[in-house]
Amino acid sequence: MKLLREPLMHFLALGGLLFGVFAFADYRKEHRLASRIDITPQLVLKRSSDFQQSHGHPPSPAEMRTLIDDCVREEVLVREARQQGIDEDDAIIRNRLRQRMEQIAEEQVSMPVPSEGELLVFLNAHANEFKTANGPTPLLSDIRETVLAAWHREQRRVAADVAYQKIRRRYDIVIDPSPGSTSESP
Numbered sequence: 001m002k003l004l005r006e007p008l009m010h011f012l013a014l015g016g017l018l019f020g021v022f023a024f025a026d027y028r029k030e031h032r033l034a035s036r037i038d039i040t041p042q043l044v045l046k047r048s049s050d051f052q053q054s055h056g057h058p059p060s061p062a063e064m065r066t067l068i069d070d071c072v073r074e075e076v077l078v079r080e081a082r083q084q085g086i087d088e089d090d091a092i093i094r095n096r097l098r099q100r101m102e103q104i105a106e107e108q109v110s111m112p113v114p115s116e117g118e119l120l121v122f123l124n125a126h127a128n129e130f131k132t133a134n135g136p137t138p139l140l141s142d143i144r145e146t147v148l149a150a151w152h153r154e155q156r157r158v159a160a161d162v163a164y165q166k167i168r169r170r171y172d173i174v175i176d177p178s179p180g181s182t183s184e185s186p
Contacts, residue, residue, distance in 0.1 A: 037072060037075050037076065039068055039071055039072065043071060044064075044067075044068065044071075047067045047068070047070075047071060048064065048067065051063065051067060101163075102160040102163075102164075105159055105160045105162075105163030105164070106156040106159050106160050108159070108163070109155070109156070109159035111152055111155060111156075112155075114148070114151055116140070118151070119140055119144065119147050119148060119151060120140050122147060122150070122151045122154070123137065123140050123143075123147050126150065129150065130143060130146065130147065130150075
């Protein structure tokens with residue numbers, strides 16, 4: 001009983017109570033922000049632009065409401081799917097994320113214009129890809145656009161590989177061997 005009359009105990013109890021109140025308030029604020037869905041002007045503009053490209057005219061007010069409702073529906077369902085872990089082991093989702101990351105890496109590279117010599121070296125290095133049914137490789141002047149497109153694909157692939165290697169260095173890769181096999185470092 002004497003302990004309950006001590007000012008230090010009053011101070012500790014009041015401090016604990018204040019700590020609890022503030023922790024609860026922060027939790028509610030975080031929960032409120034996590035459950036908030038913001039439809040930004042940029043998102044509305046993007047959806048409107050996509051609509052105009054596919055339909056050939058800007059969306060009417062009713063169509064715009066439908067687009068915004070669809071944005072909200074998409075975000076709600078995506079968040080729920082993530083919360084339930086639906087995205088974790090889905091090969092299609094993983095593949096799409098991989099493709100998107102590779103696309104971002106490719107887009108960040110400015111594509112140089114190759115010289116005729118570079119295209120000729122590329123053509124000679126990949127001659128089998130350009131051979132005609134008869135067997136010979138056509139002249140660069142005859143298939144320049146095709147070689148240029150293949151050269152650009154190769155440059156984008158290399159850029160994606162370089163970006164991947166840069167990102168990969170951030171991770172420690174551990175491969176658990178299956179029973180009976182030997183461990184191998186990647």
